[in-house]
Amino acid sequence: AQRVTQPEKLLSVFKGAPVELKCNYSYSGSPELFWYVQYSRQRLQLLLRHISRESIKGFTADLNKGETSFHLKKPFAQEEDSAMYYCALSRMGGGADGLTFGKGTHLIIQP
């Protein structure tokens, strides 16, 4: 069975510092990886997906199949980045089978 691991429950960094949220997965096939974010009092929403190779709100994530990782990075953190971040995996294209989520990392950006 597939599994997503986010080793940090809480990550606190200062504004302007680099941020890296770690995500590792286990799955024997070729999964699709996603990052979802939940800001305070808002719904869980898609931040980015690996197949798009895009940067959203300054965040990027590269799929490393050798290390089975999909870490989320941003060079300069902003206070509005404070939120819960969830890494997720889909066995099928576009999440057609539903997503397997990690337990999430609470990111706090200190002023």
Place this chain on the structure above:
Amino acid sequence: DAGVIQSPRHEVTEMGQEVTLRCKPISGHNSLFWYRQTMMRGLELLIYFNNNVPIDDSGMPEDRFSAKMPNASFSTLKIQPSEPRDSAVYFCASSFQGGFGGELFFGEGSRLTVL
């Protein structure tokens, strides 16, 4: 569109009572997912439907849980009888499957407390 709509937002009930959670997906979406979120286990996929048909219910914890989708605009998750360990936030999500993407759109969740 108002997005995925869930009701009730909060439910407090006593052990043994029946609980029904409701979900209205985004119009035009053809897949619907029920998730449960707890501190210990995070977000767990309970069941999902494609075109109103249940595809995979392997995440449903036990027979006390059941889900239906009678039409494209409505789904229910029922717990009967409820137990304190069912206390959690239950999320419904919908998506359009049929091409690139398939982003899941989540509701605001239903927070269930079983006393």
